[in-house]
Amino acid sequence: MPEDIPLDDPEPDAGAPxxxxxxxxxxxxxxxxxxxxxxxxxKAEGIPEPRLVDAAVATALSDLTLRAGLRARVRELKSYxxxxxxxxxxxxxxxxxFVERRV
Numbered sequence: 001m002p003e004d005i006p007l008d009d010p011e012p013d014a015g016a017p018x019x020x021x022x023x024x025x026x027x028x029x030x031x032x033x034x035x036x037x038x039x040x041x042x043k044a045e046g047i048p049e050p051r052l053v054d055a056a057v058a059t060a061l062s063d064l065t066l067r068a069g070l071r072a073r074v075r076e077l078k079s080y081x082x083x084x085x086x087x088x089x090x091x092x093x094x095x096x097x098f099v100e101r102r103v
Contacts, residue, residue, distance in 0.1 A: 048098070052098065052101070053094075053098065055101075056094040056098035057090065059097045060091075060092075060094035060096075061085065061090060063093055
């Protein structure tokens, strides 16, 4: 056997350049993996998902609006002027809603 013939496998080429669709798919996989890692980190730290917090706040605002009869008031005055919510009321109701849904 001649000594100049390599016995090891040749190193693989870099291959064909990445196509646009392959790059898009890779970027989506990478983004999905980052999101999974972020969700796992938040879960481990006991931080709720932002969409659940948003839903609890929206439900709280809806409940407060219904209880106060603001729909009829707005219809009568044809204006939202003067309508306000106390932060403590909104957060208190949101926390109640959030706790009810998490259980």
